[in-house]
Amino acid sequence: MDRNTLLLGDATRTSRIIEIGPSHAPIAPKRAGWNSFVVDHADQAALRAKYAGFPVDVEAIEVVDAVWHGGRLDAAVPAEYHASFDRLIASHVIEHIPDLVTFLVSAQTLLAPHGALALAVPDKRYCFDVLKPVSTTGDVLAAHNPEGAGRHFRRTMFNQVAYSAAFDGASAWGQHPVASAGFMNSLTDAFAFADTMSEARDSAYVDAHAWQFTPAAFRLAILELADGGLIDWHVADCTAAMGSEFIATLHRGRPTWASAAEREARRMDLLLALMVEQREMIDFAALGGLIAIPAQPADPAVARAIHELRELLAAQQARMAAIETALAPPTDTPAALGTLADLTARLDAQQRQLATITAADGTQASIMAALADIGRRQEDQRALIDAQQTQIAGITAADGTQASIMGSLAMIATQQQHQHQAIDDAARQTINALRALEALASQLADQQRMLAEVHRITQPLARLRRLFSRRSSE
Numbered sequence: 001m002d003r004n005t006l007l008l009g010d011a012t013r014t015s016r017i018i019e020i021g022p023s024h025a026p027i028a029p030k031r032a033g034w035n036s037f038v039v040d041h042a043d044q045a046a047l048r049a050k051y052a053g054f055p056v057d058v059e060a061i062e063v064v065d066a067v068w069h070g071g072r073l074d075a076a077v078p079a080e081y082h083a084s085f086d087r088l089i090a091s092h093v094i095e096h097i098p099d100l101v102t103f104l105v106s107a108q109t110l111l112a113p114h115g116a117l118a119l120a121v122p123d124k125r126y127c128f129d130v131l132k133p134v135s136t137t138g139d140v141l142a143a144h145n146p147e148g149a150g151r152h153f154r155r156t157m158f159n160q161v162a163y164s165a166a167f168d169g170a171s172a173w174g175q176h177p178v179a180s181a182g183f184m185n186s187l188t189d190a191f192a193f194a195d196t197m198s199e200a201r202d203s204a205y206v207d208a209h210a211w212q213f214t215p216a217a218f219r220l221a222i223l224e225l226a227d228g229g230l231i232d233w234h235v236a237d238c239t240a241a242m243g244s245e246f247i248a249t250l251h252r253g254r255p256t257w258a259s260a261a262e263r264e265a266r267r268m269d270l271l272l273a274l275m276v277e278q279r280e281m282i283d284f285a286a287l288g289g290l291i292a293i294p295a296q297p298a299d300p301a302v303a304r305a306i307h308e309l310r311e312l313l314a315a316q317q318a319r320m321a322a323i324e325t326a327l328a329p330p331t332d333t334p335a336a337l338g339t340l341a342d343l344t345a346r347l348d349a350q351q352r353q354l355a356t357i358t359a360a361d362g363t364q365a366s367i368m369a370a371l372a373d374i375g376r377r378q379e380d381q382r383a384l385i386d387a388q389q390t391q392i393a394g395i396t397a398a399d400g401t402q403a404s405i406m407g408s409l410a411m412i413a414t415q416q417q418h419q420h421q422a423i424d425d426a427a428r429q430t431i432n433a434l435r436a437l438e439a440l441a442s443q444l445a446d447q448q449r450m451l452a453e454v455h456r457i458t459q460p461l462a463r464l465r466r467l468f469s470r471r472s473s474e
Contacts, residue, residue: 003091006239006247007118011087018081018110020073020090023047024056027089031062037085039066039076070098070150070205073106085111091120092245095209098152101144104231108252117233117250124212125281126244127172128164128184134274135211137224143210144230152208154197160208162190167290172244175280176321177288177314215239215246216273223270226254227263287314323450 007027011017017028018037024047028034040047048058068076088107097103107117124130143153164184167173171184197206213221215238225231236251257263285291287310 003120003242003245003247006249007089007091007120009087009116009118009249015086016084016112017087017089018077018085020068020088021093022062022089022091024051024058024060025091026060026062027091029060029062036062037065037077037081038062039068039073040064041068043067071147073103074109075106077110082109083112085115087111087116087118089118092122094119095122095211095213096207098150098156098210099143099145100140100211101225101230102146104225104233108232111252113252115252116236119248119250120245121213121218121248122172122209122244123214123241123246124217125214125277126174126241128166129209129212130167130281131163131165131181132159132209132212134217135213135221136217137221137228140211140221140225141230150201151199151203151205152210153199154194156208156210157197157206158190158194161185161193162187168288174243175241175284177284177317178290179288181290214274214277215241215248216270216277218246218248220267220270220274222250223255223266229254286310287317320450 004027011028013033014035016035016037018039019026019028020039021041022029022038023040026036026038028036030036030038042050043064044061047061047064051058051061066076066078074082088111094100094103104117111117122129124132124134162185164171165181166184167178167181169180169182219235219238222231222233222235226233232252232254233250234253234255236249238248239246255263255266257266282291282293286293
């Protein structure tokens with residue numbers, strides 16, 4: 001499902017929609033028949049002048065119904081519109097809001113009780129915020145001003161300049177390996193800029209990302225703010241990362257808990273999910289060679305098997321990215337011939353990718369061989385223990401000296417203990433490798449399902465290409 005569909009949700013063209021900061025890319029444009037009320041930081045003429053030198057469609061900038069210069073959002077909208085909207089849409093807006101709590105409370109005032117709040121939020125793992133820490137509820141509380149903070153704090157601006165980074169030369173990317181990183185500004189720039197900052201309410205507004213969220217971090221902040229009585233919202237739906245963003249839909253009403261223990265368990269679940277989300281970006285950086293993950297099993301066979309697993313996953317990730325590129329929808333540009341040509345080129349790319357992906361991969365066989373080697377060494381260790389048991393019986397029969405027998409038994413017992421420990425260690429390593437292999441098998445199954453879907457999709461595309469070819473020849 002595409003982002004606009006997720007943001008619009010169940011809204012229809014008769015729904016009352018208020019869209020915040022749509023600029024040149026409205027989600028519910030009036031010209032398409034949507035019943036929208038537009039709020040932006042400047043009027044239509046000023047916005048069109050602002051973007052005149054940029055590669056955007058300035059004609060898509062619509063009439064602005066209310067100009068918001070800061071403070072409370074609901075104060076910028078005439079009172080007769082309060083509690084009248086069915087849906088509030090804000091795409092890449094909340095990360096810029098100095099006071100997130102007051103924005104969410106203002107949304108409660110503007111929306112009808114059944115209204116929904118739809119947000120497109122940058123995922124900090126996949127944009128220039130990647131090196132900044134995740135925002136916590138404590139951070140949000142520190143910025144809260146019931147009158148609505150109109151300016152960013154000095155620390156926000158320093159962090160914006162000092163820690164913004166580009167990966168592979170881009171300020172936003174998606175779920176794929178990354179190989180290089182670079183600062184977008186210098187530390188000298190950050191200190192110099194911070195020295196010029198003023199936090200006075202009448203100072204000029206300077207834009208920045210005040211908040212850095214992942215899906216789990218956002219869910220946690222909304223849960224805790226609601227439980228603390230600051231907002232009356234709960235997260236009804238939140239996607240995983242989609243490129244460099246995620247889509248969240250909020251409905252009115254605070255979460256209810258059967259007990260305090262249930263609430264604390266949910267908070268812990270979200271904090272642990274946040275750890276997993278951070279690992280996801282770490283894995284992409286490791287797969288791209290940007291960072292090295294030093295933790296490796298002591299057993300060389302297991303380490304080699306896991307290394308091969310990682311290489312296989314990296315190769316398959318590259319193939320998946322190629323499929324995604326091949327299956328990307330044609331451009332929305334009105335030029336029909338360009339669209340058909342684009343479609344034809346992508347169909348050819350799909351066929352090439354299918355041929356590559358379906359090629360046999362011998363890496364799995366190498367992994368299985370490594371695991372079999374571990375199994376053989378375990379059998380050798382067990383055989384040694386059996387030989388030692390035979391040695392015990394032989395010593396007892398042949399040597400009548402009790403002290404000698406006891407000394408030998410003690411020595412053998414120590415050896416057995418070491419052997420059992422070695423078997424346990426090898427077993428744990430084998431289990432870990434098998435789990436990694438199981439995860440790989442799951443990914444391979446997912447890719448097989450995707451290949452089936454690709455095959456289903458390419459059939460009508462192939463017919464379309466043949467039809468276009470015949471018409472071109474005519």
